[in-house]
Amino acid sequence: MPEPLLALRNVETCYGPVLAIQGVSMDVPAGSIVTLLGSNGAGKSTVLKSISGFVEPRKGTIRFAGHDLVGREPDATVALGLLHVPEGREVFPFLTVRENLLMGAYTRRDRDAVHADIERMHGLFPALRERSAQPAMNLSGGEQQMLAIARALMASPSLLLLDEPSLGLSPRLVGEIFAIIRRINVEAGTTILLVEQNARKALEVANYGYVIEVGRIVMKGPARELVEKADIREFYLGVKEAGMRASRRWKRTKLWR
Ligand SMILES: Nc1ncnc2c1ncn2[C@@H]1O[C@H](COP(=O)(O)OP(=O)(O)OP(=O)(O)O)[C@@H](O)[C@H]1O
Numbered sequence: 001m002p003e004p005l006l007a008l009r010n011v012e013t014c015y016g017p018v019l020a021i022q023g024v025s026m027d028v029p030a031g032s033i034v035t036l037l038g039s040n041g042a043g044k045s046t047v048l049k050s051i052s053g054f055v056e057p058r059k060g061t062i063r064f065a066g067h068d069l070v071g072r073e074p075d076a077t078v079a080l081g082l083l084h085v086p087e088g089r090e091v092f093p094f095l096t097v098r099e100n101l102l103m104g105a106y107t108r109r110d111r112d113a114v115h116a117d118i119e120r121m122h123g124l125f126p127a128l129r130e131r132s133a134q135p136a137m138n139l140s141g142g143e144q145q146m147l148a149i150a151r152a153l154m155a156s157p158s159l160l161l162l163d164e165p166s167l168g169l170s171p172r173l174v175g176e177i178f179a180i181i182r183r184i185n186v187e188a189g190t191t192i193l194l195v196e197q198n199a200r201k202a203l204e205v206a207n208y209g210y211v212i213e214v215g216r217i218v219m220k221g222p223a224r225e226l227v228e229k230a231d232i233r234e235f236y237l238g239v240k241e242a243g244m245r246a247s248r249r250w251k252r253t254k255l256w257r
């Protein structure tokens with residue numbers, strides 16, 4: 001078995017006195033899409049922030065492509081090829097769409113390839129081509145989400161961390177965003193760790209999944225097998241099956257789509 005591109009072992013992260021995640025171990029093999037599912041406050045974003053350096057775990061190890069990540073600043077993880085698209089649409093509102101894309105490529109020296117990649121982004125996200133010269137603040141929420149992902153891709157990441165990319169999008173845009181996630185993985189070979197509350201869609205595109213609850217991983221397995229699990233079906237997919245009672249610990253929040 002080759003070493004996974006990303007491996008977390010017993011990661012524990014606190015915010016002051018608040019213990020947010022503990023004993024989190026996960027593997028993300030190169031070339032795969034792995035999804036991390038869980039309800040509000042379960043610790044999903046904290047896992048991503050611990051990987052990309054926005055918060056520092058107080059215990060455990062995080063290995064990425066042969067490097068130890070714990071203790072590295074976010075800039076340093078970007079330089080290693082790890083890009084985190086956080087919750088919410090964090091674009092530069094006063095810069096144009098094109099300028100936002102160029103900001104994503106700030107570490108790159110290969111100008112011709114950067115321009116070719118802007119074209120590639122226009123192919124993946126046609127709305128961005130049309131709005132290229134407009135300030136990002138003029139884009140709709142869905143378009144800003146697309147721009148945030150495209151800007152991360154401009155850095156040519158080997159690993160993309162996506163935090164709830166489908167949140168707040170219309171059903172049509174949700175379908176589009178998941179199709180794009182699959183294309184990024186297939187066409188560019190980008191490995192993706194996808195945090196989602198839309199379990200149904202996430203398990204459709206992912207190879208493997210983890211479920212986090214109150215800061216701990218409580219379930220894991222190939223995506224195809226997770227879809228069949230009773231707890232997942234009831235609490236994450238909204239499937240009611242006769243004679244089945246799933247654990248009460250799993251609070252339902254914004255899981256229903
Ligand atoms: N900056 C912070 N300061 C203090 N506590 C925090 C902070 N950020 C998160 N937490 C707490 O850590 C726990 C995990 O939060 P986290 O944001 O990782 O959850 P999440 O699974 O991403 O939730 P959501 O689905 O709402 O985005 C929660 O109890 C949360 O209240």
Ligand SMILES: [Mg+2]
Nearest residue numbers: 044045046087
């Ligand atoms: Mg979150």
